[in-house]
Amino acid sequence: MARLPLYLQCLEALGESTPTVSSGRLAGIANVNSAQVRKDLSYLGSNGVRGVGYDRSTLIDMIRRELGLTEGWPIVIVGAGNLGSALANYGGFLAAGFSLVGVYDIDESKLGPTVDGVTVQSLAALEGDVKANGVAMGVVTTPAAAAQETVDRLIAAGVRSILNFAPCVVQAPKGVDVRNVDLATELQILSYYRTQHR
Amino acid sequence: MARLPLYLQCLEALGESTPTVSSGRLAGIANVNSAQVRKDLSYLGSNGVRGVGYDRSTLIDMIRRELGLTEGWPIVIVGAGNLGSALANYGGFLAAGFSLVGVYDIDESKLGPTVDGVTVQSLAALEGDVKANGVAMGVVTTPAAAAQETVDRLIAAGVRSILNFAPCVVQAPKGVDVRNVDLATELQILSYYRTQHR
DNA sequence: AGCTGTGAACATATTCACAGCC
């Protein structure tokens, strides 16, 4: 369910002062249909109260559990350029329940602590850290040319889920989940809507 | 067609040395079904050659035209943090045919040229630049707390398409296309697959 | 009265399978 993170975000944004939410309210914030919200939520075991709505904090817990955010997956970020730094310092990853094991870069001049307290380590330390910490997920923010090689190293070290932000499609063997997110793609989709939709 | 940017990326990665591509080949690289590739491409007017495949550069041109990438849309980036900087220096935006009008930040200490030759300007210049250049699209890379306000300013200045990278859902009136991309969401989706899929 | 949960209807997307062309 690709909409669960969206609901989670909306519920967290509502804040403590909103103890219960109706499907209609949540739908309004998330810009989706209210029947869809109910269907989605009923899929995690219905626990809304008819006539009232859903208990916000219970719902947050359920979604977090469903998404596996209660597991505290250890992650690594490979590539300490602007994007890697943005993600490393991005509270959202930590708030969402991931634990950042390390940030790695091949460029030795980037090593050491960054302004925000994250330490960039040598790429040579990657495999050891992955194995020692049982790292589950890798985030790739290298240039496109280095992405496939990086992915191969991560997989060889035991990582089974990869989020690739490099602007290229990387291949992985079966059993490894790869999610390619190209930031330019997102802009191109907007451009398409702009061009066709009107 | 959300897959067109993906095909475009794959086709460009193939390089000049591959003049023609079959649907099966492209499908393999893009990790999709070959019938789907053919359906998608036939939607832009069939011009594959039976027994041979598609002409790579013709196909690139057609997809670029379909996506509106030949229009050279002027864009602005608001928020010169790590993510904004990453996008500003990210060749992909320019290569994809967008023209970067400016990068803006409310923090006066960030103003001036960055290492990569992009100049960060005062937020006060935003409206004027948008109007003067007929800016079509805005990319928001501010903190979540400033995102809605930024979006409102962009819309008021005439921007009709917005790509929001701040970790919050922003609202916009009808007629304005907003695409919310939360980088933590992408990681959460991976976490979901990891947790449920096995 | 207000809201959930859900079957049924509808809409969209994907895949199959094969005729037709090079």
Place this chain on the structure above:
DNA sequence: GGCTGTGAATATGTTCACAGCT
């Protein structure tokens, strides 16, 4: 033989509409 283009079949996703609970 290899590949496209596409109707038909299938699968998935969305919305409606309403019974049923509080």
